[in-house]
Amino acid sequence: MPPPLQAHRLLISHRRLPTPGRRRFTAVSSVQSAPATTLAPGPATSSILSIRESLLSGERTAADITSEYLSRLRRTEPSVRSFIHVADAAAQREAEELDRRIASGDKDAVGPLAGVLVGVKDNLCTANMPSTGGSRVLEGYRPAYDATAVRRLREAGAIVVGKTNLDEFGMGSTTEGSAFQVTTNPWDDSRVPGGSSGGSASAVSARQCVVSLGSDTGGSVRQPASFCGVVGLKPTYGRVSRFGLMAYASSLDVVGCFGSSVFDTATILSVVAGHDKMDSTSSSQGVPDYASELVSLDLLESKPLNGVRIGIIQETLGEGVDTGVASSIKGAASHLEQLGSVVEEVSLPSFSLGLPAYYILASSEASSNLSRYDGIRYGRQVSANDLNELYGESRANGLGHEVKMRILMGTYALSAGYYDAYYKRAQQVRTLVKESFKAALERYDMLISPAAPSVAYKIGEKINDPLAMYAGDIMTVLNTLFYFGDADLSLLWAMSQSICRHEILFDMVNVNLAGLPALVVPCGFVEGGAAGLPVGLQMIGSPFSEGNLLRVGHIFEQSLQNLSFVPPLLAEL
């Protein structure tokens, strides 16, 4: 049994790191004593496991469990607004059907996810519900098929409770980019849940569903997980089939999972992962039973992470990172050390090059992937006098600002004469990023960093003038970076520094560029809201090392004895 994490230990910085500023940092002890948190603090427990046990023992019925979640959903949804579509009646029906089968002695009825309520990000296709991608252009669109990840969840017995809100087509980091509604953070309703999978993160955080699916193109699972205090996993590129995921940037997109515990996250990953004939980029690497590899802390020795080498990415704790967040991460690092691992600083020289490259690649691919939303075959169509007008008006009316911006950027980057300077150069940078990760991951079993440079920000804080942000800054910088392509890498680096100051996704996109898996586990709090705002620790591993990440994440989570990541909202119910 490893020593329980002492709250004060979180404040003690790693010896190799500079002492963090404490201005905005609140000791965890003060948070845990906050009156709002009535649920007993302690290690996260697996909701999936307890549902399964109660179904098998007959202690509770699936209908009971579903009702419990649905009633919580009804009470919290007016303030949280995680869902674009709730299929409560269908969920109830499916639960009752499950109960009938269990009652009739059908043992197979209790699949690995039997009776587990799942929220699905609305950019994943679902056959019997609308799937809009958060865009007006697909308002009312109902796909003919289930995304592979959704199909696998259903086959494992899960009940899809609804479609969660997101930034339009996944483009954004606040969920304010949804064409339909703004989702709030269950920890503080004046703040955003993060994005783009904000609805999925807040739904799990508010316990509106047990687990949820999201997608991560440049941090869209990890950042909202951090903001909402839930576990979020971005698997290796190709680990989960993208079939049925509305493509944003095909070479970066992955389907990710959210859970309130590492165990739950591991369980759904085991279900959705694996090769899919419908997605040629999905990997046929075998899928382990991730959850079964997670061992109860009681069975482990006192230093369960003995021999684990961890690198803490220097570049992610520098300028632009909230001091409170930095402190939490350093505290988490020293906790990992306590658990027996070796934690050292590591520098990834090409780290800051990632963001501009990401913008070029993601917007280029987006400009192509989104050209199918033309109003011809499905979705919003505007009446017009000629073909160009039909296209123009349908897209102008159907697509939002952020999406149009990225389409414009991508179209520009791919146009004749610019391709070399932008797209090709971005691919080179991508290779550099990969190589620097690879070198670091040869020396360390995993790398850690904050999952986001700050805690959740206020609604409206980041969307005041997106046009200015892009036009005035990023495009100018990218132009200098890429178009005058003879600039050497030091200039590239210097320029990208300037972008990073304005960009919140700085340490997320590199992981996508390299296609690596990353797990976000809540690790502490920063002052804010009624009970503090959660901070997430990001663990980055080699390709297909989700098992390792989940094992370490599980040990880390289970040893956080004094922290509870149940939002105050639930205590008020």
Added chain:
Amino acid sequence: MPALHPVCPPALPSASGRGLPLWLRQRGALHSAPADVAGGREGGDDVDIHGGKSGRQGWRQLPRWEDKAAVGGDVVYVFHGPFAGDEHPPDCDQHNRLRFTGDTLATMALTLLRGMRTPISFRSNTGLFFTVLQPRLARFTTRAESAQATEPKAAPKSIQLATKEAAEQKTQGFEAIIGIETHVQLSTVTKAFCSCPYNYGSQPNSTICPTCMGHPGTLPVLNEKVVECAVKLGLALNCDISMTSKFDRKQYFYPDLPKGYQISQFDIPIAKKGYVDLDLPMEFGGGHRKFGITRVHMEEDAGKLLHSESGSYSQVDLNRAGVPLLEIVSEPDMRTGIEAAEYGAEIQRIVRYLGVSNGNMQEGSLRCDVNVSVRPVGQSEFGTKVEIKNMNSFSAINRAIDYEISRQIMLHKEGQAGQIVQETRLWDESSQKTFTMRKKEGLADYRYFPEPDLPEVILTSDYIDEIRKSMPELPEAKRRRYENMGLSMQDVLFLANDDNVAHFFDSTIEHGADAKLAANWIMGDIAAYLKNEKLSIDEIKLTPLELSELIASIKNATISGKIGKEILVELIAKGGTVKGVIEEKDLVQIADPAAIEAMVDKVIADNPKQLEQYRAGKTKLQGFFAGQVMKASKGKANPVLLNKILGEKLNAS
């Protein structure tokens, strides 16, 4: 039914409220848009045969760009031999075709590293593969025996005339430069990237699925048969096969293009730098030609637009969307309409020999877009090129090009060369003229980039060797073999024109028949029968074995040639064996001199008047007597013997 692509989700319900069939609900939206005749629009503008591609200049050597490796994660398509004959997408679990290097990113960089992009020069003046760059009419062999058309689809006279005219025009100080882009629609069971079938002429929007309709979230899965067809064709066209190639997206908006981009190949085609050999028909003077092939690449077809008569709306039929195509780009090596038409005909022969396509021009399975420019002889720069579409026969290609050449030369001569602009013109069959379809205002920008949804295609040499081994004898090899048998060029061209005919011929001579005799039978009586009955040679009941028997029976005098023809008709229509028909109808030749003598005696005795005239010097009447005897023998008398005996008898007294 072989294992196909994973089953696509069922056809869409009309849940979107729009449903099927697909309507463009708008007023007069599309009626002014160009008719998508023969679907030729795609592939139209990307490749500039004459001048190279603008825009993507200045590829520089840059370090460590992995391109697709960086894009597509850790998965690639790897094709090992022996290749599976059945049609299904690469299935890594079963066939171990996918190579994983995901845990070692550096290995990935190495194994997947493809060469830097290099500018594709569509303008190759190296002349490596081209023996004939100028029409040299004087050198045309003139072995033509008869003017019988060997090219049934051509209208010989007008072509000849046109060719002559074109040739004359060139002597007036101009020459034409012609390059061709050919789209070959593959006859695979399923489409290129989904499991839908494609059958020409089926009900609109009946063979579609979310993938080929471009619905959100769908992904392409490569049909490996397409790669096999591409490698086959690449080898047949003597190309270098790219061991590593990739797919790219070619982007433009059009209602028949569901995804807003076409999956194609841009800078690394699966095959490049080849050539094709052909022999011009004898009626055009004959002669051997070698035309360069720039590249062959894989891509998908677009759907079709159907415009309402009123022009108030248009409909989209997506059956054809996603059907695999191979685009063959020729070097600008052709100089006359007939050369271009024969190039097209040779491509058709090759794809039919290979069985990769039915090559049917009427159905759009083979589409040729032609680029024509004219320049004064001696000038090294190309003139402004004009693209011509909408020709649905080789003869139309010939006529359209010759028309276009004379139009351009005329403008040159009138000092109006400036009126020749880069444009797409349509061939109008009724007026026998080309008309402007659309002017090109600057080159369209297709914003190509590597298709991130598809892994690169990596071929192993085993795979290519397997395919090479499975290749049939191709038209050029056949023609050279027949030529070496001593057949005339006219025979050679006829026999090698059709795979089935060639096979029939080969099989006949394998059974011991004399090549020349077999060729005569096939080109004569059999061809005539086929033409009358509109049948192909594999649809008749005559077998090569029986044809060789027939030839042998005539040669050994069992039957006469005349009887042979009768038997042939019997065999073609009803089947059976030569021996059987001879016995059944008692057709064995009468070679017994006594029997013939008896008949001769009887005929002479029955015709005293004619005998008298004969003996009076009208010796021509021997033919009359011979005919009578033959009639009496029911055609079975051995003609040599008959004439000998008859002559003796007539001149006896």
